[in-house]
Amino acid sequence: MTLAETIVSDNTKYFENKNILEFACGEASLSLAATRISDQVLATDVESYRIDKLISYPENFTTRIIDARKIHNIDYSPDTLICFNGIGHMTDILDEVIDSVIRLLTKERVIMIFNSWKMDKNVAENTLLPLLEQRNDITYEMKNQKKYQSITIKKQIQ
Numbered sequence: 001m002t003l004a005e006t007i008v009s010d011n012t013k014y015f016e017n018k019n020i021l022e023f024a025c026g027e028a029s030l031s032l033a034a035t036r037i038s039d040q041v042l043a044t045d046v047e048s049y050r051i052d053k054l055i056s057y058p059e060n061f062t063t064r065i066i067d068a069r070k071i072h073n074i075d076y077s078p079d080t081l082i083c084f085n086g087i088g089h090m091t092d093i094l095d096e097v098i099d100s101v102i103r104l105l106t107k108e109r110v111i112m113i114f115n116s117w118k119m120d121k122n123v124a125e126n127t128l129l130p131l132l133e134q135r136n137d138i139t140y141e142m143k144n145q146k147k148y149q150s151i152t153i154k155k156q157i158q
């Protein structure tokens with residue numbers, strides 16, 4: 001089992017029969033693993049050449065070029081927003097990215113950020129968590145598994 005498949009299998013309730021939106025997808029390994037149990041999967045990245053490498057994929061998988069800072073403008077209705085080893089590439093703009101993805105949160109939706117690389121874990125610790133701490137419109141939970149870390153962000157219920 002690949003790490004992406006393990007993540008999907010460990011977090012089935014957020015993937016099974018859900019519409020998935022991945023931001024900063026790169027090779028989209030997590031999105032592609034999700035296609036086995038999710039309804040629709042939309043993988044997005046700012047770099048067109050990354051997306052262009054994805055040449056063969058299942059029917060429920062689509063891609064779009066979009067800057068994660070503008071993801072709130074997307075005309076797609078996700079249940080689960082995901083990012084896998086992407087935050088380390090967006091450290092300098094993470095405040096804008098997080099603001100944009102949180103704008104898509106509703107009380108039914110969830111954001112899940114998965115990190116397995118040291119670089120991304122460091123960015124989670126030093127940049128992401130302080131940003132989340134400042135907000136009073138969300139709650140979050142960080143879990144450190146053996147092979148990866150997950151940060152689950154939900155809308156604060158008033």
Ligand SMILES: C[S@@+](CC[C@H](N)C(=O)[O-])C[C@H]1O[C@@H](n2cnc3c(N)ncnc32)[C@H](O)[C@@H]1O
Pocket residue numbers: 023024025026027028029030044045046047050066067068069083084085086089090093
């Ligand atoms: C290391 S890759 C993610 C790894 C990927 N999940 C995988 O399975 O291979 C990081 C990605 O972040 C993307 N990225 C960087 N800045 C971005 C932005 N502003 N908006 C969207 N994607 C961005 C890069 O183009 C790159 O593809």
